[in-house]
Amino acid sequence: MSLLIIGIILFFGVHLLALTPAKATLRNSMGEGPYKGLFAIIAVVGLILIIWGFGSARSTLDESDILYYPPGWARHATMLLVLLAFICLGIYLHKGRLKILLRHPMALAIIFWSIGHLISNGDRPSVIVFGAFLVYALLDIIVETARGTRPSFVPKPKHDIIAPVAGVIMYVAMLFLHPYVIGVPVINM
Structure with missing residues (x-):
């Protein structure tokens, strides 16, 4: 630890x-x-x-490292939240109006990803890692909002279509790569 x-x-x-x-x-x-x-x-x-x-x-891990047991619906909620995270990541990587609208798409991606993983993982190391990412992303939004930071670029309307599609593609790729990259299967094949 x-x-x-x-x-x-x-x-x-x-x-x-x-x-x-x-x-x-x-x-x-x-x-x-x-x-x-x-x-x-x-x-x-x-x-x-x-x-x-x-x-x-x-x-x-031993029994004392289990802080809570995830509810039965956790896996489905996590999959939805991580999908939203990848869509936000796609928006962050492109220069569309959605990026201006969301203002903090990368921080939102981290928030969705963190909450999803906190719902599904009740062990101490998971709570520490995903909780740290969640707290940081929330602080980032608070600080950048207080500073008045906004994305500044000329939006490309086609990016508003490309960004969510790219997010879904990254999500599907991660569904299949998760066992190899992370070592934990997401879906049972």
Whole structure:
């Protein structure tokens, strides 16, 4: 569990720092390139530790690590929420009016993904990981809304069709890749 916690501290620590005025100070003192490089290195190391620590912690679960048992409908709710997450991700990756309308499609994707996985996973490592992502995404929306941050680009109307379709394609791909990438089957074939 220690690797998981260290990974969360590194990954979210650097992301939370980016939500504060300290980001501009660091970027100005270090320069844009070195700041982005250091941010990326810390974030990647943190993410690797989260993945490694999560896998290790889940492989040694005992009864005291089960915080709650998911309800029977959890799997279906998770599948719907993750579909919405991938659609939001598709919207984030494209420059349509939907991106302007949603304002925070990446954070919304993380929120749907996190809630879905919290519904279906009641073990301590899962609650820590998905809860951390949920809290960060909510903070991101709060901070960026308070700053008045809005997407700024000339929308491409065809992206409003392409983005949701891309999201559904990514979702279907993940349904089949989940057992190989994550190690847990989503659907029984």
